[in-house]
Amino acid sequence: MGQNSDTISIDFSKNGSISFALFKPSSTRQSGNSISFLKSIIANNNSATDFVLVKTKTDQLGIVHQNFQQTFNGVNVYNGNYSVHSINGIIDAIKGKYYSISLSSTTPVLTETDALNNAMNYIGATTYAWQDSSLQAFYKSRMNNLNANLFPTGKLIAVSKEITSTEDKLCWIFNITSKEPFDEITILIDAANGNLIQKNSNICNGTPNAYTKYYGMQHIDTKNISGLYILDELRTTTATGNYARIHTLNNQNNSATPPISQIEFTNNTNIWDNNWQPFHVDQTALDAHWGMENVMDYFSTVHQRNSYDDNGGDVLTYMHWDLNKNTAFWNPNFKFIGLGDGDGKKFNPLTDIETCGHEFGHGLYQAATNWTTHTSVENDALNEGLSDIWGICVKNWSLQTTPINWEIGDKMMINAPNLRSLSNPKRWVRFSITRLLCQPNMV
Numbered sequence: 001m002g003q004n005s006d007t008i009s010i011d012f013s014k015n016g017s018i019s020f021a022l023f024k025p026s027s028t029r030q031s032g033n034s035i036s037f038l039k040s041i042i043a044n045n046n047s048a049t050d051f052v053l054v055k056t057k058t059d060q061l062g063i064v065h066q067n068f069q070q071t072f073n074g075v076n077v078y079n080g081n082y083s084v085h086s087i088n089g090i091i092d093a094i095k096g097k098y099y100s101i102s103l104s105s106t107t108p109v110l111t112e113t114d115a116l117n118n119a120m121n122y123i124g125a126t127t128y129a130w131q132d133s134s135l136q137a138f139y140k141s142r143m144n145n146l147n148a149n150l151f152p153t154g155k156l157i158a159v160s161k162e163i164t165s166t167e168d169k170l171c172w173i174f175n176i177t178s179k180e181p182f183d184e185i186t187i188l189i190d191a192a193n194g195n196l197i198q199k200n201s202n203i204c205n206g207t208p209n210a211y212t213k214y215y216g217m218q219h220i221d222t223k224n225i226s227g228l229y230i231l232d233e234l235r236t237t238t239a240t241g242n243y244a245r246i247h248t249l250n251n252q253n254n255s256a257t258p259p260i261s262q263i264e265f266t267n268n269t270n271i272w273d274n275n276w277q278p279f280h281v282d283q284t285a286l287d288a289h290w291g292m293e294n295v296m297d298y299f300s301t302v303h304q305r306n307s308y309d310d311n312g313g314d315v316l317t318y319m320h321w322d323l324n325k326n327t328a329f330w331n332p333n334f335k336f337i338g339l340g341d342g343d344g345k346k347f348n349p350l351t352d353i354e355t356c357g358h359e360f361g362h363g364l365y366q367a368a369t370n371w372t373t374h375t376s377v378e379n380d381a382l383n384e385g386l387s388d389i390w391g392i393c394v395k396n397w398s399l400q401t402t403p404i405n406w407e408i409g410d411k412m413m414i415n416a417p418n419l420r421s422l423s424n425p426k427r428w429v430r431f432s433i434t435r436l437l438c439q440p441n442m443v
């Protein structure tokens with residue numbers, strides 16, 4: 001369905017399905033028919049697809065919110081869900097994500113028990129919550145239910161190739177609480193062969209696993225491919241289950257555009273400390289990956305924005321851009337970020353969190369304004385000024401700085417003075433040079 005006389009506004013996911021639509025009032029859209037409405041406009045009446053009502057809530061304004069789970073031949077589809085808003089029984093908006101699924105069977109090869117054993121092997125905890133009787137007792141009392149049990153129950157779920165990166169798969173999904181180390185993990189196990197498909201910690205600020213240069217030990221999310229961890233993840237960006245990819249790559253001191261020599265940062269464990277080689281060379285990739293996670297979380301939590309383009313756009317960052325270069329930039333044509341290592345005289349690596357927010361901010365500005373580069377001095381100044389503001393917002397939001405830290409570059413500049421100050425813009429000489437020349441991407 002394209003934008004037509006029926007819709008006031010409409011947006012699409014990367015896979016082409018409708019992520020949001022606001023409709024003109026029409027008696028042809030009755031909330032009592034939400035399911036057939038979704039099936040026709042979202043799933044093109046695909047016979048294997050259904051939508052199951054999960055929850056209905058009426059808010060103080062009388063707007064009814066119905067939440068639906070997408071299913072494929074009766075099996076839930078991972079992350080596939082829509083909310084339908086209606087006023088006086090007439091649907092006025094829908095929002096969510098649809099996956100076109102193709103599976104030859106919804107019968108698992110692997111039993112639930114075998115899948116759970118594999119899941120526990122992939123998690124590798126020494127003790128799980130259900131193995132501890134005092135934790136079980138505590139859980140029963142918290143749930144006010146004598147039958148409550150921390151032992152995980154598996155459910156079959158259809159997972160799109162957009163998530164598996166290969167093909168649509170039938171998986172077992174478990175929520176597993178481990179005691180030692182403590183974590184709550186959602187894990188997807190391939191129901192055909194027991195392979196790990198995805199593993200996410202549900203604990204905010206999970207166990208620190210990355211020793212960043214500027215911010216000490218922090219938690220980062222990664223991806224496991226055939227036993228190797230890489231700096232790649234799908235980060236949840238909205239309450240309805242949308243996500244955007246954060247991918248941090250090694251550009252190996254090259255500067256060709258588009259990049260030609262990028263490789264993954266790899267680690268055979270998910271602990272990225274000084275045992276990871278070559279830690280002393282690549283450590284700041286951890287700062288950038290963690291920084292971009294915080295940028296994404298800031299914009300999704302505070303501004304309900306789904307990545308820079310509000311459409312789940314990948315955040316692709318190339319580390320080691322050029323050789324010892326004082327550079328950090330947003331590339332508007334190819335939509336990626338490049339971060340340099342600094343010359344070691346004026347600049348350390350340009351991977352602090354305000355730089356992450358600043359460069360992402362250029363992407364946001366481009367998406368929001370259809371900016372093409374250097375159209376006017378005023379445009380460039382607005383673009384740079386807003387990016388500095390976003391950088392400071394992200395920095396203070398994620399580090400919960402008290403008092404507020406208004407300085408740009410206090411980590412990455414060697415022998416500060418800092419690069420710029422938002423509380424006292426005239427403090428550093430660079431302010432006037434940057435602003436008068438209005439150089440986008442000077443940093």
Ligand SMILES: [Zn+2]
Pocket residue numbers: 358362384387440441442443
């Ligand atoms: Zn800039």
